[in-house]
Amino acid sequence: MKIPKCEILTYEGYDVAVIRLGEEMEILSSAIFNGGDRRTDTVFVMQVPKNFMHDDPFSYAGQACKAMGLPDTSVGLMTAAEVKHVFSHGTEKFEDIEVFAAVTAGLSNQVVAGDVLEDWERRSKLSQRRSAALAGTINIIGVSPVPLTQAAKVNIMIAITEAKSAALASFGYKETGTTSDSMAIISPAGEEREPYSGTGTPLGIAMARAVKFHVRDSLIKRGDNAHGNYLDILAEAGISKDMLIGYISGCFGSDKNDNIGLDEILDGLTDNRDVANMTQFAVSADLIFERLTGEIELDAQSMMDEVSKDIANTLKIKICKSVSGQTDINVQSPIYNKRPFKIKGAGYILGGIVEGLAEGVSILKNTKV
Numbered sequence: 001m002k003i004p005k006c007e008i009l010t011y012e013g014y015d016v017a018v019i020r021l022g023e024e025m026e027i028l029s030s031a032i033f034n035g036g037d038r039r040t041d042t043v044f045v046m047q048v049p050k051n052f053m054h055d056d057p058f059s060y061a062g063q064a065c066k067a068m069g070l071p072d073t074s075v076g077l078m079t080a081a082e083v084k085h086v087f088s089h090g091t092e093k094f095e096d097i098e099v100f101a102a103v104t105a106g107l108s109n110q111v112v113a114g115d116v117l118e119d120w121e122r123r124s125k126l127s128q129r130r131s132a133a134l135a136g137t138i139n140i141i142g143v144s145p146v147p148l149t150q151a152a153k154v155n156i157m158i159a160i161t162e163a164k165s166a167a168l169a170s171f172g173y174k175e176t177g178t179t180s181d182s183m184a185i186i187s188p189a190g191e192e193r194e195p196y197s198g199t200g201t202p203l204g205i206a207m208a209r210a211v212k213f214h215v216r217d218s219l220i221k222r223g224d225n226a227h228g229n230y231l232d233i234l235a236e237a238g239i240s241k242d243m244l245i246g247y248i249s250g251c252f253g254s255d256k257n258d259n260i261g262l263d264e265i266l267d268g269l270t271d272n273r274d275v276a277n278m279t280q281f282a283v284s285a286d287l288i289f290e291r292l293t294g295e296i297e298l299d300a301q302s303m304m305d306e307v308s309k310d311i312a313n314t315l316k317i318k319i320c321k322s323v324s325g326q327t328d329i330n331v332q333s334p335i336y337n338k339r340p341f342k343i344k345g346a347g348y349i350l351g352g353i354v355e356g357l358a359e360g361v362s363i364l365k366n367t368k369v
Contacts, residue, residue, distance in 0.1 A: 001098055001145035006089050011064040014047040015083040018070065019102055019141060021186065028153045029141075029184030033061035033076030037150075042074040043184060045104050045139050047083040077182050079137040081106035088217040092210035095202040100143035101210035105218035106178075138164060138215065140183040142207050147190035148197060156185055156197035156207055163208035167215035171284070174236060229270035230279040230357075237283050237350060241266060248358045265361050274322045278315055279353050285311060286347030305348070312352025319353055323360025 005020045024041045034040070046064055054060050061076040081104050089102035140160055148156065160183055165176045197203045231241055245262050269275055289308050321327060 001091075001100070001143070003091060004089075004100055004102075004143060006087070006102065008084055008087065009044075009068050011046060011067055014049075016044050016046040016064065016068065017083050017087040017102070017104065018068070019043040019089070021143070023188070025143075025186050025188050026147075027075055027184055027186045028150075028157075029075055029077075030182045031075045031077045031184055032057050032182070033065065034074065038073070038075065039189070040071070040073045040075050042070050043076070043102075043141055043186070044068075044070060044074055045077045045079060045083060045087070045102075045141075048078050048080055050080045052078070052080060075184060077139045077141075077184070079104050079106065079139055081137060086218045086221050088214040088221065090210070090214065092206050092213065094206035094209065097202040097206045098145055099203065099206045099210050101207065101214050102141040103139065103211065103214040103218045105138045105215050137178055137180045137182070138218075139181070140164060140211055140215070142183070142185050142211065144185065144187040144194075144197070144203060144207070146187065146203070147193040148185070148187040149193045149195050152194050152197040153185050153187065156204060157183060159197065159199045159204040159208045160185070160211050162199065163211035164215050166208075167212045167219075169287070170212075170216065171219065230272070230276045231266065231270055233276060233279045233283060234354075239350075239354065244354065244357065247354065248361055251358050251362070261365060262361065265364055269323060269361075272322065275319060275357075278319050278322070279350075282312075282315060282347075282349040282353045285349045289347060289349070308348040309352075312348045315349065316352040316356035316359070319356035320360040320363070323357060324363035326363055 002022045004022065007018050007020075009016045009018055019042070021041045021043070024039050026038075027040055027043070028037050029035050031043075044065070046061065057078065061078065065072070065074050065076060083104055086104050086106060087102070088104075089100070091098050091100050093099075142156065142160055144156065161177075164181075168175060168177070194203065197207070199205060199208055234240075234244065241263070244266065248262055285308070289304060
């Protein structure tokens with residue numbers, strides 16, 4: 001296939017990623033400018049200010065298109081993400097099919113598809129922290145090397161959407177995207193058209209792999225693979241700060257007055273990136289072990305349980321040290337002298353994180369007294 005040429009232009013001080021296809025091709029998209037079913041040889045993704053509001057965004061994009069000297073038939077998408085940092089593009093080949101994908105990604109205004117936006121105050125604060133480095137919207141542009149029927153264009157959009165969600169899940173996000181995601185599928189014109197492009201076809205597999213890689217790459221470039229502080233990550237996993245305080249109090253016999261001190265200590269750990277990273281790793285690792293369950297023999301499952309317990313214990317000791325500042329904790333001795341943390345949905349490894357937090361906070365609290 002002819003590999004599209006990519007460049008970064010500017011409009012009103014903001015960067016614009018321009019993809020030149022080299023020939024007029026068919027495009028089906030949800031783009032804000034010239035979206036729908038069209039033909040073009042140019043696609044652009046323009047950066048706009050955060051919280052962008054405009055009475056006529058189509059005209060705004062049209063002005064940008066004209067100012068940059070792009071064809072009137074160009075298809076344009078928008079994002080508040082910093083285009084020069086997050087634009088990721090390249091090819092992927094499976095069997096004899098080579099595809100191209102381009103992505104810009106950011107994760108403010110993230111959402112689980114189908115969920116009503118409840119618990120808005122907490123989720124809004126989390127979104128703001130995530131967007132401190134990068135704003136939202138995931139834009140995905142896929143280029144097929146072969147002509148596609150309308151059905152196949154829709155079919156491959158399913159593969160693209162699933163790949164995007166898989167990329168987010170690989171970082172531990174339960175969200176499936178943002179409230180403003182957009183995508184485009186591009187293919188050459190022709191009489192003989194490919195009727196199938198799902199995830200069981202070489203074309204669908206290649207496109208899904210390309211999209212997954214470049215969504216991940218785009219998020220990593222500006223740090224959106226980090227999920228905020230450890231309390232945010234635990235909350236996303238269903239473990240609130242109140243639950244954490246209750247567990248620590250139950251383990252170490254703290255009374256209600258002591259909970260005020262616990263609350264302050266837990267808040268004081270939100271800037272500890274080691275704690276956040278280990279907590280995020282635990283969430284991701286538990287997901288991996290859970291997915292493997294049922295796919296392997298019983299003997300292997302038993303071995304996998306032992307491995308996850310060993311990982312949990314190692315992380316338990318490490319997070320205890322990080323929280324307490326103590327380095328003389330016996331790594332060979334598991335912290336099982338207190339009741340193990342158990343909560344619906346929490347696996348061995350995340351449970352170990354909570355146990356280590358409890359032990360570390362207790363040591364820290366007693367040190368401060």
